[in-house]
Amino acid sequence: MEKNQNETPQHNPPSWFNWKTMAWMMLALTLFNWLLYPIIGRNQIKNTDYTSFVASVDSAQVKSVTIKDGIIYYTKPDAQGKDRYFTTTEVNDPGLVDRLLQAKSPSESGKVEFSQTPPEKNSPLLDFFLWWILPGFLFYWIWQGASRRMMKGGAGGNFLSFGQSGAKLYAEDDVKTTFADVAGQDEAKATLKEIVDFLHNPAKYTELGAKLPKGALLVGPPGTGKTLIARAVAGEAKVPFFSISGSEFVQMFVGMGAAKVRDLFKQAGEKAPCIIFIDEIDAIGKSRDSSMGNDEREQTLNQLLTEMDGFDGNKGLVILAATNRPETLDKALLRPGRFDRRVIMELPDLEGRKAILAVHLKKVKHGEIDMDVVGRATAGSSGADIANIVNEAALRAVRLGKSQVETADLEESVETVIAGEQKKGAVISPDEKRIIAYHEIGHAMVAACQSHSAPVQKITIIPRTSGALGYTMQVDEGEKHLMSRDELLNRIATLTGGRVAEEVLCHTCTTGASNDIEKATQLARAMITTYGMSDKFGMMQLEQQTNRYLGGNSTLTCSPETGREIDNEVRDIISQAYQKAVQLITEHEAEMHAAAEILLRKETITGEEFMKVLDKKN
């Protein structure tokens, strides 16, 4: 129900006209008069009493005197020698003329001059006009100009304003981004296209009685194109677009954020149909029940909730917001009537990645690119990662003096983005190099000898700036949506392969396996606590995931005793995987030595070269 629909006045008075503005104007005028009167108003006539007039005459200060209608007008030079005008009332003083005739005077003749006409005294009406009406108009004019600029939301908008929203306003055709710039994300595009269509021809919907969703919340991990797609909506809709970040509402002083929200909605209401986009809305939309209260944020949120209820959806005001922490948002914000649409922007799948790659490759000169290879190598990357990879590839092509980007540049830049630049200058002793080579071949061997594991694509022992001394790259052939228990166990075994090779073949044990250990433990733990893959606990949730789109944190939801049992289970899984790796590596000791020899010589070998070594020996 649009409860406030009928209360909206049809003819709003202009927004600058209100009592507050009037009060400010009066204050400004008074200040103006108070400051300027003594300077400009110097020629005004000053009233004195008769005694001081006589005293002035006697002390030879009076220059001229005129008597008219019972009033004596006289002039007296001030300290700067400028004439000042005075008046006093005539009294019955017969000695006055004699006194004046005898008095000395600063005038040229040395005598008081009698002949001057009295200076024109402004009529009170003229005075009023000069000192109140004229400056009044002047102030009014400046004021109106300023408020007009504020309404536009332009750069100079902060003038005379405290509650300015700070939103950037893009006019109808400022935004050049369109849906064509957003690759993949077809579901999101479909939802948002409907909104654009509504803004174009609302009649089509209102005739049927359909109401436009007031708001849509874009949800997904960072870099999936949420900000991008919002701009594309603006570009397609051809309506004004207000863009603001949630954090801009959070102010030092309580109440200012709320004022900003009010201001934003007021401006937007005047521009409707239009779109408001609030990026990173979790900055203000955080659930209010958290123990640490924050008055300012709560007030801002309350104001936002009120405003979202208040406006009439049929006017064509749509609110888009983006967040990667939807679970922290206040429930009130998510209820129907506010953000009733949720647009999920997931990490792109293989097809999506290829499409994103194509969009970004358009911006660089490139030759024939094997999209499939690059698409598969970028598994798990976001759109932003891919944009970055294409740019890195272009930089690399320039560095190598090529005229265009090739597949090899893209493959190398995938590694650069994942593992950092190659550290060419790093000096690694031959002993260490040997251990690293065996470690990596160990991973590759365990992976290759198991049936349910992704093929090895590349093995390298060139150190990277990320700190990796070498790595084994495995790339799945197709797109993976599910992982079976066997695959997970194989993966853990592969991770232990590095350390096993060090121990079995180099008879040592190094710190190089720390990252493998971390990953293996995480996987094993997840198998038990979230995937329900242990015999002991079965399908029981033992850990709760929060912050899903930002890496995810998990908290145990079971008793400490169960926690201890989980630890035992994790240890069992890892040690079984370890045993399996030991067995595989001892079985293939000869191949291990052969492959490590080649790797040491070449520093980087492809999966095919590695498999050749394996096949030859079998």
Ligand code: ADP
């Ligand atoms: P988010 O707001 O979701 O964190 P952005 O919209 O800021 O991510 O995306 C950052 C950049 O990544 C974009 O400017 C764009 O270059 C690229 N990008 C992300 N997703 C896509 C996509 N689906 N298609 C094309 N480019 C994308």
Ligand code: MG
């Ligand atoms: Mg963003």
Ligand code: ZN
């Ligand atoms: Zn390793």
